[in-house]
Amino acid sequence: xxxxxxxxxxxxxxxxxxxxxxxxxxxxxxxxxxxxxxxxxxxxxxxxxxxxxxxxxxxxxxxxxxxxxxxxxxxxxxxxxxxxxxxxxxxxxxxxxxxxxxxxxxxxxxxxxxxxxxxxxxxxxxxxxxxxxxxxxxxxxxxxxxxxxxxxxxxxxxxxxxxxxxxxxxxxxxxxxxxxxxxxxxxxxxxxxxxxxxxxxxxxxxxxxxxxxxxxxxxxxxxxxxxxxxxxxxxxxxxxxxxxxxxxxxxxxxxxxxxxxxxxxxxxxxxxxxxxxxxxxxxxxxxx
Numbered sequence: 053x054x055x056x057x058x059x060x061x062x063x064x065x066x067x068x069x070x071x072x073x074x075x076x077x078x079x080x081x082x083x084x085x086x087x088x089x090x091x092x093x094x095x096x097x098x099x100x101x102x103x104x105x106x107x108x109x110x111x112x113x114x115x116x117x118x119x120x121x122x123x124x125x126x127x128x129x130x131x132x133x134x135x136x137x138x139x140x141x142x143x144x145x146x147x148x149x150x151x152x153x154x155x156x157x158x159x160x161x162x163x164x165x166x167x168x169x170x171x172x173x174x175x176x177x178x179x180x181x182x183x184x185x186x187x188x189x190x191x192x193x194x195x196x197x198x199x200x201x202x203x204x205x206x207x208x209x210x211x212x213x214x215x216x217x218x219x220x221x222x223x224x225x226x227x228x229x230x231x232x233x234x235x236x237x238x239x240x241x242x243x244x245x246x247x248x249x250x251x252x253x254x255x256x257x258x259x260x261x262x263x264x265x266x267x268x269x270x271x272x273x274x275x276x277x278x279x280x281x282x283x284x285x286x287x288x289x290x291x292x293x294x295x296x297x298x299x300x301x302x303x304x305x306x307x308x309x310x311x312x313x314x315x316x317x318x319x320x321x322x323x324x325x326x327x328x329x330x331x332x333x334x335x336x337x338x339x340x
Contacts, residue, residue: 054229056180063183079194082177091170098139098165108132145179161294193219198266205266233257
């Protein structure tokens with residue numbers, strides 16, 4: 053998703069500056085690669101600034117509250133101010149977003165909007181293909197090492213996942229959007245659920261290694277994100293709680309979000325509970 057969006061943006065500015073060549077390299081098939089390959093039922097961050105639903109400041113306070121104060125205001129704000137226009141762009145490309153009788157997006161929570169997203173990645177990949185042209189896209193090539201020219205990154209090296217080929221890409225600038233790492237921390241799930249990762253197993257930490265090898269400083273690594281899951285469903289739980297208004301119980305039948313509500317007061321250093329309860333899913337934060 054990140055690489056496809058970057059391709060569209062980069063192609064726009066390249067055409068304005070001498071028609072620079074942009075090349076995209078994907079280690080899988082672009083239509084179905086990445087964290088949202090299977091599709092989504094919602095977009096978990098939409099402010100609705102134009103309609104006065106929320107402000108960027110509201111979202112910054114929410115994120116700092118959800119992350120117990122460990123967040124940079126400027127980075128969160130910079131992301132939040134662009135989100136609504138990105139959502140409108142997805143809709144323009146053909147993403148079906150639910151609307152009510154008044155024509156407003158259907159919300160599943162304060163920050164979430166519902167959609168029919170089984171073709172989410174295909175729609176965004178199509179936009180990238182149209183922006184770059186298929187001749188500038190390499191699929192099933194696993195990038196492994198940066199090419200360095202002193203302190204400057206000058207390209208990347210990778211290998212084909214289907215053929216006995218090594219690829220060398222030379223470039224004036226490189227953007228790494230290779231996904232995160234799965235299985236770094238042990239989940240609470242046991243038995244069959246132990247291996248059920250939200251992100252696919254080929255999120256192998258490529259971005260972390262590649263950027264460190266190129267000399268990048270690793271910052272903002274403080275958040276350890278282990279998403280909550282129901283035992284009978286492996287997908288993100290935002291729609292369960294926010295849209296379906298489901299109730300979560302433990303093995304003793306206790307509705308712990310009610311009986312243990314007072315515990316939240318110990319973990320809210322940045323804002324009052326009335327602003328934003330610590331969510332069961334933290335979806336808005338993880339998609340940043």
